[in-house]
Amino acid sequence: MKINILTLFPEFFNSFKVESIIGRAIKHEKLDINIINIRDYCFDKHKQADDTPTGGGAGMVMKPEPIFRALETCNGKNIYVSPQGIVFNQKIAIELSKEKEITIICGHYEGIDERVIEKAVDLEISVGDFVLTGGEIPAMLIADCIARMIPDVIKKESYENDSFYNGLLDCPHYTKPPEYEGLKVPEVLLSGHHKKIEEWRLKESLKRTLLRRPDILKGREFSKLEKKLMKEIENEIK
Ligand SMILES: C[S@@+](CC[C@H](N)C(=O)[O-])C[C@H]1O[C@@H](n2cnc3c(N)ncnc32)[C@H](O)[C@@H]1O
Incomplete structure (x- = not known):
């Protein structure tokens, strides 16, 4: 499975892509995490990815053109991580893990220009009823949860009794010593x-x-x- 992540802050994902289970899944080609720097699609001299809100007011808004251009290099469902989306859960992760390719758009500042959502976003996902500074942590969280559900990333026995997978919380676990x-x-x-x-x-x-x-x-x-x-x-x- 391929997960494209559109971001203004690609360095956020440096260790995410190499550590632990995700790192191993990428190494064994079960998963491809493709980090796309939105700024690479800003064609003006200053590579400006954001601008002031139309109508005035505080904060900045991410410009539509670079995001539309970046999306042209991607296939499959486009997901915008946003506090206004449906709240993420295990069922959504299981469904998304069946896709060949998905793209997660990380917002920042006040968010992205609404026209991107209208024209190119298939699904808005929230990670909870609170507001973070940017979409990078939600994107990592969602990609991590999906990755565990991809066949052969971890053994089915390891996740089928995990909380929520079968509609129950997991039991307590112990190790040595007795x-x-x-x-x-x-x-x-x-x-x-x-x-x-x-x-x-x-x-x-x-x-x-x-x-x-x-x-x-x-x-x-x-x-x-x-x-x-x-x-x-x-x-x-x-
Ligand atoms: C400061 S927030 C913008 C919040 C937006 N003005 C609002 O109130 O709905 C900046 C970005 O962080 C991400 N973000 C913040 N909270 C989130 C959440 N709970 N779930 C998913 N993404 C979130 C989104 O990508 C958002 O565009």
Whole structure:
């Protein structure tokens, strides 16, 4: 999959492209992150990518022409990261990971000229109800989340029990040692009994979701085992 990122600040992405799982995915050609400097498409003498708002007022607005020109080099869906978009979640990441190529436009200052949104943007995505200085962190966040969902970037077993993937929060995790300064790992995890361990993990996931995010349980079709475990949990927390 190819992810183009249009930005005025390409250096933001230097370590993003080389570190950890994203770096490995790029090295193994599962992912291509193509950083496009919008300023390269500013053809005036001063390479000016922004200008004052028409009608007056504070701040600067990113000019339309360089963004339109940069977009001509890209294919697939164009996404503008904006606090006014739909709020990003795992479902959107899964859907976008099925695309061959997408382009993320990072705004700055007051944002981009509205005509780009009208003419060239397919989707506006927000990363939450707050305002950041620019779209670079949202673009990284979205690209990172999508990248994990691309086949063979990480093992399916590694993400299928992650929070939100199956509509639940993840269970607690432990590693060695089995006891640290009196803090013990739950006994069942040391039992070697795989079925019991799986059941414990599912129950903990259900319990956490019920206690922390009951909103995401709404409309869930519980399996027979999940129904049994939910009854046990409800009795335990009464
Ligand atoms: C200071 S913000 C502009 C905010 C804009 N004037 C508004 O109030 O909707 C500059 C840029 O940061 C990015 N940005 C800021 N907050 C964001 C959020 N919550 N989600 C996605 N992008 C965001 C957008 O690309 C935006 O164009």
